Amino acid sequence: MSKFSKFPYDAPTPPKPMPVLRADYSPPPFLVTDTALDVQIHDDHTRVHATLRMKRNPAASAGGALTLNGEAQDLKEVRLDGRKLAAAEYEVTPEHLIVLKKLVPDGGKPFTLEIVSTHEPHKNTALSGFYQSGDMLCTQCEAEGFRRITYYPDRPDVLARFRVRIEADAARYPVLLSNGNLIGKGRIAGGRLRGRHWVSWEDPFPKPCYLFAMVAGKLDRVPDKFVTQSGRKVLLEIYVEPGNGSQTAIALRALKNSMRWDEEAYGLEYDLDRFMIVATRFFNMGAMENKGLNIFNSDCVLARPETATDGDISFVERVVGHEYFHNWTGNRITCRDWFQLSLKEGLTVFRERQFVEAMNSPAVERVREVRGLRIQQFAEDSGPNAHPVRPESYLTIDNFYTSTIYQKGAELCHMLHLMLGETGWQRGMKLYVKRHDGSAATCDDFVAAMSDANRVDLDQFKLWYSQAGTPLLKVTSRYNKKKQTYALQVRQSCPPTPGQPKKRPLHIPFAIGLLDKSGRDLIGTEILQLRKPVENFTFKNIESEPIPSLLRNFSAPVRVDYAWRESELLFLLAHDTDSFSRFDAGQTLFNRILLRLVAAFKAGRKPAMPEKFIAALGAVLADKTLDPAFAALLLQIPGEHEIALLLAAAGKTVDPAAVQKARDALRRAIAREHRDLFWARWRDLAPDPYGVDGKAMGARALKNLCLGYLGLSGDGKALAAAAAQVRQSPNMTDQAAALGVLVQSGDKLRIRALMDFYARWREDELVINKWFAVQASAGRGDTVRRVRELLKHPDFDRANPNKLRSLIGGFAGNLFAFHAASGAGYRLLVEEISKVDKLNPQMAARLAGAFDRWRSFDPARQKLMQAALKELQAVRGLSTNSYEIVTKSLASPGRQAKRP
Ligand code: TRP
Numbered sequence: 001m002s003k004f005s006k007f008p009y010d011a012p013t014p015p016k017p018m019p020v021l022r023a024d025y026s027p028p029p030f031l032v033t034d035t036a037l038d039v040q041i042h043d044d045h046t047r048v049h050a051t052l053r054m055k056r057n058p059a060a061s062a063g064g065a066l067t068l069n070g071e072a073q074d075l076k077e078v079r080l081d082g083r084k085l086a087a088a089e090y091e092v093t094p095e096h097l098i099v100l101k102k103l104v105p106d107g108g109k110p111f112t113l114e115i116v117s118t119h120e121p122h123k124n125t126a127l128s129g130f131y132q133s134g135d136m137l138c139t140q141c142e143a144e145g146f147r148r149i150t151y152y153p154d155r156p157d158v159l160a161r162f163r164v165r166i167e168a169d170a171a172r173y174p175v176l177l178s179n180g181n182l183i184g185k186g187r188i189a190g191g192r193l194r195g196r197h198w199v200s201w202e203d204p205f206p207k208p209c210y211l212f213a214m215v216a217g218k219l220d221r222v223p224d225k226f227v228t229q230s231g232r233k234v235l236l237e238i239y240v241e242p243g244n245g246s247q248t249a250i251a252l253r254a255l256k257n258s259m260r261w262d263e264e265a266y267g268l269e270y271d272l273d274r275f276m277i278v279a280t281r282f283f284n285m286g287a288m289e290n291k292g293l294n295i296f297n298s299d300c301v302l303a304r305p306e307t308a309t310d311g312d313i314s315f316v317e318r319v320v321g322h323e324y325f326h327n328w329t330g331n332r333i334t335c336r337d338w339f340q341l342s343l344k345e346g347l348t349v350f351r352e353r354q355f356v357e358a359m360n361s362p363a364v365e366r367v368r369e370v371r372g373l374r375i376q377q378f379a380e381d382s383g384p385n386a387h388p389v390r391p392e393s394y395l396t397i398d399n400f401y402t403s404t405i406y407q408k409g410a411e412l413c414h415m416l417h418l419m420l421g422e423t424g425w426q427r428g429m430k431l432y433v434k435r436h437d438g439s440a441a442t443c444d445d446f447v448a449a450m451s452d453a454n455r456v457d458l459d460q461f462k463l464w465y466s467q468a469g470t471p472l473l474k475v476t477s478r479y480n481k482k483k484q485t486y487a488l489q490v491r492q493s494c495p496p497t498p499g500q501p502k503k504r505p506l507h508i509p510f511a512i513g514l515l516d517k518s519g520r521d522l523i524g525t526e527i528l529q530l531r532k533p534v535e536n537f538t539f540k541n542i543e544s545e546p547i548p549s550l551l552r553n554f555s556a557p558v559r560v561d562y563a564w565r566e567s568e569l570l571f572l573l574a575h576d577t578d579s580f581s582r583f584d585a586g587q588t589l590f591n592r593i594l595l596r597l598v599a600a601f602k603a604g605r606k607p608a609m610p611e612k613f614i615a616a617l618g619a620v621l622a623d624k625t626l627d628p629a630f631a632a633l634l635l636q637i638p639g640e641h642e643i644a645l646l647l648a649a650a651g652k653t654v655d656p657a658a659v660q661k662a663r664d665a666l667r668r669a670i671a672r673e674h675r676d677l678f679w680a681r682w683r684d685l686a687p688d689p690y691g692v693d694g695k696a697m698g699a700r701a702l703k704n705l706c707l708g709y710l711g712l713s714g715d716g717k718a719l720a721a722a723a724a725q726v727r728q729s730p731n732m733t734d735q736a737a738a739l740g741v742l743v744q745s746g747d748k749l750r751i752r753a754l755m756d757f758y759a760r761w762r763e764d765e766l767v768i769n770k771w772f773a774v775q776a777s778a779g780r781g782d783t784v785r786r787v788r789e790l791l792k793h794p795d796f797d798r799a800n801p802n803k804l805r806s807l808i809g810g811f812a813g814n815l816f817a818f819h820a821a822s823g824a825g826y827r828l829l830v831e832e833i834s835k836v837d838k839l840n841p842q843m844a845a846r847l848a849g850a851f852d853r854w855r856s857f858d859p860a861r862q863k864l865m866q867a868a869l870k871e872l873q874a875v876r877g878l879s880t881n882s883y884e885i886v887t888k889s890l891a892s893p894g895r896q897a898k899r900p
């Protein structure tokens with residue numbers, strides 16, 4: 001058969017891709033009990049001989065042909081119970097292999113299907129299936145990559161035991177890995193296959209094929225061990241490209257911490273004798289939880305203080321934990337279908353956050369989580385690609401690995417945890433594991449376990465899974481001095497999203513506190529259960545009018561609108577006992593002020609600066625009893641995208657230049673007012689330069705925040721200090737922060753600093769990615785030109801997702817430069833997406849998401865962005881991935897593509 005591609009690119013009009021609907025789910029017609037793969041790796045192709053032990057599924061409707069998924073392969077042979085099938089006995093389409101119905105045994109009788117096919121890993125630039133990454137070969141099968149390795153029922157509810165034999169040249173591929181336990185290995189004696197060797201692996205746990213993994217390469221191995229709570233010894237191994245072995249200590253420590261934490265917090269123990277992590281340079285996402293053989297993007301596992309920032313190090317710990325926790329939430333219990341993706345991702349992000357909070361400062365971590373959610377998920381949820389945590393339809397599932405599935409999904413777990421308490425949550429988890437271990441489950445199953453274990457009604461809560469959009473809580477208060485009562489009224493609403501014009505009221509846990517004038521907590525933290533569109537609550541014995549502290553610890557993924565007086569917010573910023581609400585009072589002040597400033601700049605007025613707020617920030621800066629990491633969060637000015645989102649939510653058009661002006665003006669005013677204090681703190685915060693503990697990291701965060709305020713207020717001394725810091729600091733956190741300040745300042749010192757930095761780190765790809773990103777993110781007029789230069793830089797490689805994310809992703813996320821009024825930024829991105837789409841559709845579609853908020857901008861930009869989307873839509877042979885994002889972005893609001 002002819003190979004490759006989803007549809008014939010040379011046909012005049014490719015067929016419109018068909019959406020997959022959640023409502024169409026039906027159980028798999030055939031089951032696979034055992035999967036044996038014999039994989040022969042050769043220089044120019046890989047040959048796979050799959051032997052599948054199968055039977056009709058008694059739980060499915062009877063009859064029907066045997067249909068397997070398959071793509072980008074050359075089918076060589078099909079055998080049924082040992083007999084080679086004639087060409088007329090099966091049919092091959094670009095996406096399927098169909099064996100005639102009459103040949104397939106009925107009545108649940110097992111049969112054996114053998115399939116021999118070949119494919120070409122070195123040509124696989126989509127990085128899905130089996131592909132080449134540098135000198136190694138590796139797999140990525142989630143979500144639908146396994147069908148590029150062999151023909152198979154590629155769906156998560158078909159669970160089979162896997163046995164894999166890999167054979168390859170021993171010199172080129174000394175390391176051959178797959179899931180589970182090693183059961184044999186040997187060398188091929190002689191003849192044509194001399195110099196080859198083989199390794200066999202067996203995974204005793206039945207799994208869906210998306211958790212299959214295979215790696216071949218010349219790799220360094222860093223071993224370690226772990227003893228589980230029941231006393232079993234587990235071999236831990238990290239495999240890296242030669243020379244990177246010294247960068248695995250942080251990941252190994254994080255892995256052992258994760259294993260211990262899951263035992264202590266959940267009673268969940270690791271279940272194989274071996275746990276392996278492989279670092280790869282070409283990877284579409286962060287990492288992948290393949291059973292017993294996690295594959296990681298190198299930037300999520302390699303780290304050492306000289307080359308990784310504190311942020312990078314925390315990220316490695318987080319991702320290692322995330323993938324490890326999937327072993328139970330994802331692998332032992334997997335998803336019935338891809339609409340249930342958040343069942344594993346939302347829950348695993350929640351578990352990862354609990355872990356990170358347990359290892360570090362919970363207050364700091366919670367603020368970081370919420371900031372991330374607001375920037376990414378709130379934006380997604382108010383745009384044309386908004387979708388529920390459990391979507392109803394997709395063209396390609398790759399596009400649904402979103403902030404909504406991950407971050408909002410985690411917030412749903414956070415709400416359940418809050419409502420049920422730690423004990424109730426654990427009861428629910430135990431029941432969930434007991435009921436569904438070894439099988440494929442749904443979001444409904446998960447909520448049912450929580451509800452049954454605790455005898456609580458979660459029917460209304462379940463709407464969170466099906467309803468998209470960020471709810472808004474409008475809160476008003478009334479104090480009655482005579483009766484000493486305080487009344488709160490909460491009105492919930494949710495804006496329309498594509499396909500969902502009208503929303504039903506949600507069950508929302510709304511955590512609040514009331515503070516008196518001395519900062520005393522009058523009612524502690526009370527969780528109000530909101531169920532009706534309007535709810536009223538009255539608090540008694542309140543002796544003076546309190547200040548409400550709302551949405552404590554971000555108890556639900558909603559926006560809150562309450563008319564605090566400025567003095568009240570300043571009070572909360574100084575005194576709230578809930579650290580998240582304390583942070584949020586500062587954010588509300590920042591936001592209000594920035595919106596006023598943007599309006600003033602747009603109207604050509606010179607705005608007044610908020611003296612009291614600036615004084616309050618000074619108090620935070622001067623407070624040496626405050627955790628420096630938390631102080632840095634309180635003092636951090638919201639980013640340009642956050643301001644753009646606020647403007648859009650307020651129904652105002654976004655003018656990127658005015659946003660930048662407003663933000664710069666406020667930052668400068670703060671820096672000028674507290675110049676001496678910023679310098680003093682910058683000087684006396686003296687973190688251990690090599691320390692990567694929370695204390696050193698927090699001190700560095702605040703120190704570099706000081707440098708940022710000073711450097712971006714035109715303080716020449718600060719820029720000189722930044723240049724010195726890039727040259728002299730022994731750690732990457734300081735170097736990267738200072739380089740960022742210099743590049744953003746536009747000062748000529750930046751040129752030398754960039755050159756020196758490049759010369760020093762040119763051998764280290766991950767550091768050079770930072771060098772690309774810092775330049776692409778500069779909110780300056782010459783950034784488009786600079787990015788065009790960098791696209792031609794010998795270290796840039798369009799086929800490498802990390803480089804795409806650094807340079808092109810960095811640029812697309814640059815509000816000021818990407819949205820240049822000339823449209824030059826849009827043109828650049830259209831050109832790049834068109835090129836990337838031919839190599840790697842998943843990455844192209846992600847980049848195309850940068851156009852989705854076009855409706856927030858002024859008419860001139862709207863037109864340019866719309867034209868850019870239409871140009872993309874017209875690209876010949878555009879991938880289904882990009883087609884889906886582009887088409888949904890262009891669709892008029894409120895409409896959702898339905899099946900034609
Ligand atoms: N399941 C992975 C996670 O831990 C996500 C992932 C990794 C992925 N690689 C991918 C998803 C490629 C789609 C395509 O979150």
Ligand code: ZN
Pocket residue numbers: 322326344345348
């Ligand atoms: Zn995950």
